[in-house]
Amino acid sequence: MACASPFLDKPAPGWKRDLNAPNETPNTRPHPSILLNTPNHSDEIYLEIASSKLLAQGIGIWISFFLLLCAITTVIFLATYIKITGNAPPALDNVASLIVLITSVWGGIYCWRMDVEAPRDQPIRFNRLRRKVYVYRFFHDGRRPFSRSAWGVRVEAYNWDDLRAEACSVYGPIGTGGFIETVTLAVVSPGTNKVIDRFHFAHGIQQGEMYWALAQLFMQQGPQALPAFPRPPRDWNNEKVTFNLARRLAPKVKWPEDLDLESRTAP
Known part of the structure; x- marks a missing residue:
């Protein structure tokens, strides 16, 4: 054929x-x-x-940990910035932080589920x-x-x-x-x-x-x-x-x- x-x-x-x-x-x-x-x-x-x-199960779970750590770090950064300066970060930083936060949470959940829910x-x-x-x-x-x-x-x-x-x-x-x-x-x-x-x-x-x-x-x-x-x-x-x-x-x-x-x- x-x-x-x-x-x-x-x-x-x-x-x-x-x-x-x-x-x-x-x-x-x-x-x-x-x-x-x-x-x-x-x-x-x-x-x-x-x-x-999946070529191998066990890799995605570590990727998910890393991505969710990125999300937590972003939230801590924003909270610390507001606490120290008393003001919200500049608009550009806000947008960048929001993108990182959404992408990290989205990707982290996806990688976690792919690794632990796949039979x-x-x-x-x-x-x-x-x-x-x-x-x-x-x-x-x-x-x-x-x-x-x-x-x-x-x-x-x-x-x-x-x-x-x-x-x-x-x-x-x-x-x-x-x-x-x-x-x-x-x-x-x-x-x-x-x-x-x-x-x-x-x-x-x-x-x-x-x-x-x-x-x-x-x-x-x-x-x-x-x-x-x-x-x-x-x-x-x-x-x-x-x-x-x-x-x-x-x-x-x-x-x-x-x-x-x-x-x-x-x-």
């Missing part, structure tokens, strides 16, 4: 290339020694792969017999960091045949700046290339291609087509995370009962 121009309408931000469609031969062969995580589960019915939008894992289940994919997704809205309804986990089901994988590379603020490479999955309207939904699949194009190849092999041939993994699956809910405050506070993965049963069983 790889081509010089995007196959979908509209392509993902930072599109680099399309990967082969669900029922086509995988672009690559998965190598267990390279993949970061062993699949959470695999049997004759379903395959579960770990996924998360420990956002697994994706590929049910071979139902030919459906169940996605445990964490939704958030940076424009509404105080909202309850805009933040939370929802489980969504899609038809396997309607998925398309895209390799992407976007510029992001990592260290001194750099490119963030991901593989995303798009959901198309049946029989068309029109995208109706899209979600994160894996960090790193090489990792994403191999996980997508795992899903293709499983859905096309069954668990016997998967390579043997040298490590046991990671227990995301019960692992020891005492050293990481964000991981300790993050909610465990808990599927809704009806979708949990559906995603693990045959029709």
